[in-house]
Structures are given as C-alpha cells and as structure tokens.
Amino acid sequence: MRKLIKGDEVVVxxxxxxxxxGKITSVIFDAKKxxxxxxxxxxxxxxHQKPNPQAQVVGGIIEKEAPIAVSNVAIFxxxxxxxxxxxxxTNEDGTKVRIFKSTNKVIGE
Structure with a gap:
C-alpha cells in the first residue's frame, strides 16, 4: 500500500x-530518478508546441503541469x-488502512 495515491488532495x-x-492526477514511478x-x-x-495537422494539434505556447517530487508534497x-x-x-478484520499521523483518523472517510 502506498502512502499517497491518485485522487488524494495534497499540499506543496x-x-x-x-x-x-491540488489533487494527484497521476503517479510516475521511476527507480533511478x-x-x-x-x-x-x-x-x-x-x-512551445509545434502544430501537427495529422494529430489535430494546434501550435503555440501551452501551459501544462510538470511532475513534482514525492518529497515536496504532503497529504492535506x-x-x-x-x-x-x-x-x-490494521483493522480487526485484517484490512490495512491509511491514517493521518496527527489525528489518527482514517484517510478518505
């Protein structure tokens, strides 16, 4: 089980x-970096994006999100x-759940 997953709200x-x-939209796994x-x-x-008529992509300057390191975010x-x-x-029934360390409440409830 990972500490942070897709859909979690995090603060930088x-x-x-x-x-x-913001919310985590995707997770990029890289062992080296x-x-x-x-x-x-x-x-x-x-x-700066070049136009591509085959892929229906318009050119120009676009804004997009760049990846951010795991160590630079914390769950909100x-x-x-x-x-x-x-x-x-670990619950009584054997399921493992994530909790906030400060309040000991289960995440996502």
Missing part, C-alpha cells in the same frame, strides 16, 4: 509553489487545514 511543502493545493506526481494546478510550465488534512504525514493501521 517545498519549492516555487509552496502552499498550493525517484517517484513523482502530477498535481492539478501545481508546477505549471510553458511548452481537512481537519487541521495543514499538510500531514501518513501512517498505516
């Missing part, structure tokens, strides 16, 4: 977008309105 804790919040997330509305870059805790750490707990 380091870098140029420190303090911004480290895992990264694509977070909606965070770490926006401008990309709506109870405390801050970033939080993730822990794990």
């Amino acid at each position: 804790i380091a870098g140029k977008d420190k303090g911004k919040r 480290g895992d990264k997330f694509l977070v909606s509305g965070v770490n926006m870059i401008k990309k 805790n709506p109870e405390t309105n801050k970033g939080d750490r993730v822990g794990f707990k």
Whole structure:
C-alpha cells in the first residue's frame, strides 16, 4: 500500500509553489530518478508546441503541469487545514488502512 495515491488532495511543502493545493492526477514511478506526481494546478510550465495537422494539434505556447517530487508534497488534512504525514493501521478484520499521523483518523472517510 502506498502512502499517497491518485485522487488524494495534497499540499506543496517545498519549492516555487509552496502552499498550493491540488489533487494527484497521476503517479510516475521511476527507480533511478525517484517517484513523482502530477498535481492539478501545481508546477505549471510553458511548452512551445509545434502544430501537427495529422494529430489535430494546434501550435503555440501551452501551459501544462510538470511532475513534482514525492518529497515536496504532503497529504492535506481537512481537519487541521495543514499538510500531514501518513501512517498505516490494521483493522480487526485484517484490512490495512491509511491514517493521518496527527489525528489518527482514517484517510478518505
């Protein structure tokens, strides 16, 4: 079980977008460079795109999200309105769940 998954709301804790919040749209696994997330509305870059009539792509300068390192984000805790750490707990029925470290509440409930 991973600490952060697609769909989690996270807050940026380091870098140029420190303090911004967004949802994880995709997870990029890379053993050499480290895992990264694509977070909606965070770490926006401008990309010069060439037009391609075969793929119906218009040219120009587009804005898109760039990957952000796992270490630079923390899960957002709506109870405390801050970033939080993730822990794990095993229920009585044997299922493993993620919890907020500060409040010991289950994530996603």
